[in-house]
Amino acid sequence: MPLSSTMQEMTASDGLKLAYAIDDFSDPWGPQETLILIHAAMGSSRRLYKWIPILSRHFRVVRPDMRGHGRTQIPGPDQLSLTRLTKDVIELADHLGLKRFHLAGSSAGSIVAMRTAIDNPERVLTLANFASTPGLKPSNIDMNKWVNGIKAKGFKSFLEETIEERFPNVQDKGFLKWFVEESAKTDVDLFARFGPMMKEVDYTADLHRIKCPMLNVMPGHDPLGSKAQYEVYRQHVPHSEYIWYDGLPHNITDSVPERCAEDLLKFLLKHKGRA
């Protein structure tokens, strides 16, 4: 079945065409608040489809396709950096006329979300971090191994071989096949730039600048990040909240999407009406 959200398009300040979906079933009267929700590396905003029915009755939900992903164009050699990705978030908000917005991201998408919140404290109402360290430098991801594996075997075979590690908690074969197909749409060369770029990033030292309410939803059994690695926010963003998904590996936003969306909704509703 096709997913139905109509993709829209805007042009970023460097000329790249950015695609995004808007899903909004909130009451049209009264003040409206918007959530920008950023997908993980590989695939696109479609990976977050299951979150929409839970969130969109209360918030307007905007899901961009990150540079090089989904229906957003592949950036040129000088057009891919974390700074540029955060700029895309702000320019999307500007395009939609949003002075302030809620922001959430999954994994690499959360790296973008957190950096956006650090650099634009006046714009971000709340921040929700799903399964991410502050950059991939402080994570256990062996990016060279990933990139070499993908280059050697192609995305599909690489993902098929590693799918059990990603989703030991998922039995649904249809989901696993779909996840591989969806993620394998990613351009190999793009990933070979995107992954290592994220692996260079570590903004732990800037985390203290996050002043807005912050939620961390963390996998409790993730080979890519230990509990200690994921607990860094406790120290630098003392007001931030934690929810641990005990026993689950990295891809919580795909494997237990409804649980993620419901926890996010609870957090957002607590902070609604402060815009």
Added chain:
Amino acid sequence: MNAQRFKASDGLEIAYFLDDYTDPWRPADTVILVHAAMGSSIRFYAWVPHLAGVFRVARIDMRGHGATPLPGPDQLSVPRLARDVVELADHLGAQRFHVAGSSAGSTVAAKAAIDNPGRVQSLGAFACTGGIRHGLQDQNSWVRKIGEKGLAAFLRDTIADRVDLKSVEPGFVDWFIAESGKTSVAALERFVPMMREFEFVADLPRIRCPTLAVAPGGDPIHTVEHYRALPERIPDCEFVVYDGLPHNITDAVPDRCARDYRRFLLKNSTTDKHR
């Protein structure tokens, strides 16, 4: 999301919205929602997130409403409106489908179920009697008043017949009147008398599919006894009364309606229920 369109068998372009957040790797049942007289499928927005994670949800704009134009003199009748529903299902590739309607839309939905027993899997009948002429008000006098004062003023004068002003959110009434008031007087001058002429109490026993009839219990337009025509004549009909509420339950308490409808649909769908 933007309206989509298909061409009905008499050539008219019919507008509809399709919302689908179901798992892309498995089949999902199709649900078609038919709005009440005045306004458009937009009046069902709040229902979508309750349903569209499990079902493919199509909302049709009836002829003369929303983005569907008012057709020629021979192109507006209840059987024709019911046929539009079936032709939308054809267009969506749904051999079988669930249909639900609100008020005048429930007349259309019931007619679709009467005429197409092999195709309609279940019927949701919200604020549905076996024909509106049995009501406590003369709807043809509405048309006269609408002609004199305009639709918005008519709705404002009679709003207490439609919604419980003590319980709706501030802002709802203005939105409801603005949205419903978009329908042209020319469309209503044809639509309302046509509905009033249409009588189908005698055909109710021909509805063979499981039916959910939800009735407002404090409706100045129809008594609960009028609404009871459905459970008395439809062989498999669950009857729910919302005590104390006036006519427009599908607008004023949309979440309650959609939750009850979702429960009914899950019981009567072929969609995998283990989710």
